[in-house]
Amino acid sequence: MTTPLGEVLDNRRAAEFHKAARALLKEPLLLAHGPYADEFRLVRRHAGDLRDWFDRNTGWPLRVDAEAARLGRTPGTLTDATHPAREASRARAPFTRRRYVLLCLALAALERGEAQIALGRLAEQVVLDAADPQLAAAGIEFTLERREERLDLAAVVRLLMRYGVLRRVAGDEEAYVSGAGDVLYDVQRRVLAGLLAARQGPSMIGADSFEDRLSELTAESALDSDDLRFRAIRQRLTRRLLDDPVLYYEELTDEELAYLTRQRAFITARITELTGLVAEVRAEGIAMVDPLDDLTDVRMPEQGTHGHITLLLAEHLASADGVVSRAELEDKVRKLAVEHGGFWSKGAKQPGAEGELVDQALAKLTALGLVTAVPGGIVPLPALARYAVGETVVKEPGLPRPRTSERKA
Numbered sequence: 001m002t003t004p005l006g007e008v009l010d011n012r013r014a015a016e017f018h019k020a021a022r023a024l025l026k027e028p029l030l031l032a033h034g035p036y037a038d039e040f041r042l043v044r045r046h047a048g049d050l051r052d053w054f055d056r057n058t059g060w061p062l063r064v065d066a067e068a069a070r071l072g073r074t075p076g077t078l079t080d081a082t083h084p085a086r087e088a089s090r091a092r093a094p095f096t097r098r099r100y101v102l103l104c105l106a107l108a109a110l111e112r113g114e115a116q117i118a119l120g121r122l123a124e125q126v127v128l129d130a131a132d133p134q135l136a137a138a139g140i141e142f143t144l145e146r147r148e149e150r151l152d153l154a155a156v157v158r159l160l161m162r163y164g165v166l167r168r169v170a171g172d173e174e175a176y177v178s179g180a181g182d183v184l185y186d187v188q189r190r191v192l193a194g195l196l197a198a199r200q201g202p203s204m205i206g207a208d209s210f211e212d213r214l215s216e217l218t219a220e221s222a223l224d225s226d227d228l229r230f231r232a233i234r235q236r237l238t239r240r241l242l243d244d245p246v247l248y249y250e251e252l253t254d255e256e257l258a259y260l261t262r263q264r265a266f267i268t269a270r271i272t273e274l275t276g277l278v279a280e281v282r283a284e285g286i287a288m289v290d291p292l293d294d295l296t297d298v299r300m301p302e303q304g305t306h307g308h309i310t311l312l313l314a315e316h317l318a319s320a321d322g323v324v325s326r327a328e329l330e331d332k333v334r335k336l337a338v339e340h341g342g343f344w345s346k347g348a349k350q351p352g353a354e355g356e357l358v359d360q361a362l363a364k365l366t367a368l369g370l371v372t373a374v375p376g377g378i379v380p381l382p383a384l385a386r387y388a389v390g391e392t393v394v395k396e397p398g399l400p401r402p403r404t405s406e407r408k409a
Contacts, residue, residue: 020046021053021274024062025242025295028071031164031191043069057270058242059220059235063194068164070194074218076236076243082367083297087155088162095155101140103156105129107195110165110187119176119183123153150177157185164191233259234267241271241288245296246369246383248285284382298367305344310361311387312336317371317380318388325377329362330354 023030023039030040043050047064054060054071061072084094085103095103109125110117123144130142144150154173160166166185175181196202198217207213223229237260240247249257260267268279268286277288277295290296301311316332317324333354341349348357362378365371370384 016042017046017049018274018276020050022276022292022295024050024054024069024071025275028073028197029163029191029195030069032067034164040069053274057235057238057274059232059239065190067188068191068194072197074197074199074239076240078214078218080244082363085159088158089155093155095159096152098140098142099152099155101130101135102126102142102152103159105142106153106156106160107165107192110160110192113187115187115189116169117185117187119153119157119171119173119185122157123150126153147177150179157183161185163195164188165195230259234263237267238271241267241286242275242277244369245298245367246285246287246381248369248382250284282382287383298364300364300368300370305348306357306360308340308343309333309336309348309357310364312340313358313361314365314370314384314387317365317378318384318386320380323374323377323379326358329358329378333357 020039020042023036024043027036027039030036030043032040044064047062047069051062051064054062060074063070063072085100086092086094105126106122108129109122113122113125127142127144130140135141142149144153154177157166157173161168165188167188169184169186171181171183173183176183199219200217202217205213205216207216220232223232233256237247237252237256249260252260264279264281264286268281268288271277271288272279275288275290275295276292277290280287280289293299300314301307313329313332316329331354337344337349337354347353362371362373365384366373368383369381370387371378371380373379
């Protein structure tokens with residue numbers, strides 16, 4: 001029996017809409033040219049429906065023009081520091097505090113600058129801005145005379161190239177780092193203008209502490225009716241479900257928990273309709289699981305030595321009762337090396353490597369909402385139970401996460 005043409009077209013449109021939404025969740029900044037050009041075209045084609053969905057369900061604005069599509073995505077949890085920006089290189093080292101400050105200073109300099117800029121000129125402007133007394137009082141100082149500082153600036157510039165803010169015209173960052181040359185860039189001003197994802201302009205913030213400033217940057221307007229308050233709760237919960245690997249009920253306010261109890265089926269169905277994510281509901285919380293395993297920046301299990309060690313430590317922690325000390329985990333890795341070392345890399349079996357291996361495993365488990373650090377050690381969280389010894393270990397599909405480089409305020 002032949003499928004009616006209208007149904008075929010509707011199915012094709014639904015599939016395109018679904019793919020466009022997932023593309024924005026993976027890369028909230030899509031450019032018309034580059035590796036995501038096809039996804040950009042889909043987003044532009046369905047911009048109206050996508051804009052309506054995100055505005056109604058998350059409060060995230062979507063801006064689309066001829067050059068870029070920008071979803072103004074903000075984290076579901078402002079206190080989660082487990083997904084930093086990372087180098088746009090194979091090493092993917094996380095950004096340090098110094099690099100974040102350099103990134104802000106570079107963006108400010110580019111905003112005031114011309115359509116083209118040399119890396120050396122950008123460095124000069126950053127050094128001038130870094131002389132601000134408030135930065136000095138905070139212990140931040142840049143001269144960019146040392147190679148280490150020039151490496152930091154090069155990492156910032158490569159990240160901005162990945163975002164599409166800069167396009168290299170001539171030269172190479174390595175030459176700048178070594179002091180042997182310079183680099184020239186085109187500045188994509190429209191992309192730059194849409195980079196900031198904040199409800200309030202930073203210059204309008206009067207708070208002093210970091211936490212208070214971050215809260216004001218993302219603060220919502222006054223909610224003076226029940227309808228607006230309920231909409232705000234629904235948006236916060238939807239953001240958490242899209243953004244966090246696990247939403248634990250104990251993390252919610254009484255008002256949020258009451259609303260989620262009533263509207264859970266509706267909220268999760270809307271997310272499934274948009275993204276294809278499937279709700280896994282347990283007594284302690286909800287995870288939106290991705291059958292396609294590509295809406296996450298942290299995977300588990302994962303191939304390789306570090307992935308194997310992380311899984312083995314997860315099994316160990318899942319069967320633990322209470323707080324597990326770092327010393328116990330490091331001792332566990334030493335024992336595991338005797339049993340499984342034949343499958344591990346040479347470096348992982350070296351004496352003293354267990355500290356770094358435990359650090360890497362805990363970073364991943366924390367980012368996935370499976371464990372948390374407390375005074376004296378590590379406490380397993382309920383979602384870790386799926387890795388308990390004696391139960392079937394099921395591959396955990398990728399959980400929806402913001403791309404780490406998109407956590408901007």
